[in-house]
Amino acid sequence: MRKRLVVLTGAGISAESGIKTFRDGDGLWEGHDVMDVATPEGWLRNPELVLDFYNKRRQQLKEVTPNLGHEILAQLEVHFDVFVITQNVDDLHERAGSKNVLHLHGELLKVRSTANPNYILDWTEDLNTGDFDAQKNQLRPHIVWFGEDVPALGEAIAITKTADYFAVIGTSLQVYPAAGLIDFTHPDVPVFYIDPKPIRIPNLRNPLEVIPEVASEGMKRLKKMLIAGI
Incomplete structure (x- = not known):
């Protein structure tokens, strides 16, 4: 499976x-x-x-066009059921080929x-x-402007609960409620955190792998790790 x-x-x-x-x-x-x-x-x-x-x-x-980070994420659909929950309002994930994209903050x-x-x-x-x-x-x-409800949050939580792997890419983890999604992962689910300036994630129960790189370089490493673990 x-x-x-x-x-x-x-x-x-x-x-x-x-x-x-x-x-x-x-x-x-x-x-x-x-x-x-x-x-x-x-x-x-x-x-x-x-x-x-x-x-x-x-x-x-x-x-603008999708970059290697977007493209590798789409390529991972060959090996995994990939669900992208994005805070971004652009369509670069879709243009790179990702099939399952949920926009938390709306779409431009x-x-x-x-x-x-x-x-x-x-x-x-x-x-x-x-x-x-x-x-x-x-x-x-x-x-979704600051101070407005996030209609897609319930769906995002439901998707997060089904994860076998959870990755955080290029987000400050300071914008809520999106930053709180990580708390809905099962405690045994490995978390991968890609950011050139990673912050400490408080009270995280999960196994954590921090990849202090920009998205494209971090995604290269993440792809190797995930495929090696199949």
């Missing part, structure tokens, strides 16, 4: 593709205070700024109604004021 590999990924795996993360710098995301562009309050204050910000991110996404290439969170559309171009749902409600980026 094939083993199940569950992977939690963060901004670090997409950084090598050229997608920036505000947590690596001064609290700014592409030059903007995150409170202005990634909160419901920011949206209410200045929806035009928020729309412009995500329009630029959406256009940037067309200019989707929008949703401001009145009905279940009204979600694929969206690849700019989103503007006056782009409405069928009931003439403004559409907004399909992004």
Whole structure:
């Protein structure tokens, strides 16, 4: 029976593709205070700024490609049942070939109604004021902003509980509730932690292998270790 590999990924795996993360710098995301562009309050204050910000991110996404970290993760599907739980809003996992990807924090290439969170559309171009749902409600980026609920969390917990191996790649483990997923693994499940600046994981019951590398180099090592253990 094939083993199940569950992977939690963060901004670090997409950084090598050229997608920036505000947590690596001064609290700014592409030059903007995150409170202005990634909160419901920011949206209410200045929806035009928020729309412009995500329009630029959406256009940037067309200019980048998956990197080796994404590709190796997709390749592991030959040997394992792989489930990717990502904090990233880009589509680089899917473009690299990963089949089972759950986006905790939404998706840049989707929008949703401001009145009905279940009204979600694929969206690849700019989103503007006056782009409405069928009931003439403004559409907004399909992004989970700070202070909002994480609708996919229950599914992510259920997937995590089924893991035979659990890997954490390129995330600070400081954004909750995503960072708490590791607590739902069975205590016997090996945990692999890939990050060039790993932090201590408090109260971890699991066997832990820390790989202090960027995602692409760390994934090379992880692939060898996992395949050797089959």
